[in-house]
Amino acid sequence: MTYRNPTPTVDIIVELTHRPHRPIVLIERLNPPYGWAIPGGFVDYGESVETAARREAKEEIGLDVELIDQFHVYSDPDRDPRQHTLSIVFLAIAAADPVSGDDAKTVQVFEPWQVPDRLCFDHDRILGDYWRYRFHGQRPRL
Template identity: 50%
Template sequence: MSKYRNPALTVDTLIIDNNKIVLIKRLNNPFKNHWALPGGFVEYGEKVEDAAVREAKEETGLDITLDKLVGVYSDPNRDPRGHTVTVAYIAHIIGGKLHSDSDAKDAIFIEIDDLKDVDLAFDHEIIINDASL
């Protein structure tokens, strides 16, 4: 009898403010010390929208409102830890102050035009390109 396995569910959020986007520097592997979109795992019983807002607060200190869905990303190789599916959103800031927390080593605002010079974790470059910022 084979063991049934499911992919893990995650969220990623493009937090936009005045032509800038928030990136976090990852504290842990995989992609330790790489820049990434704020995000993380959806908890059991949690809506993906609530997880996106929670993860943004935990990693950046910012309170956000989700504006729109960017897409769902399910490449089994997008995360070296195993198969994850992420739901990605665009959001804007409604409060808080940017600072790193949780599993983020740093948090910054970066000009959207400067993203081309940043080596991003996971498939976050694809997600950002799909958002057509």
């Protein structure tokens, strides 16, 4: 008997502590689905989610991040058009400017009021939850 299970992923909301307003970093994806997204990716076999988050941040935005919090898990079966994934979202900080890495066509720093509309996957929902937490202290509800 074989089992089909969701694939674990990580997303990392990175605040830049050395800039005013602590902007966040987004990537423009190089591969489909195209568009703006929170940095992140798949957890490798034998890797912890924390290690995956640090690795993906380094690969995609060129930053060694400090993980601050495991924010929330997003697991809607339709959140990724490629396959059923579940994402462990981390909050992280960094004190340097990002650079585009392997899966990023472009990397850009955004103030809260500059974030583009219609992000990839369910990242609009994730960032909505993040902004409510950051500015009002309200964590996502189950």
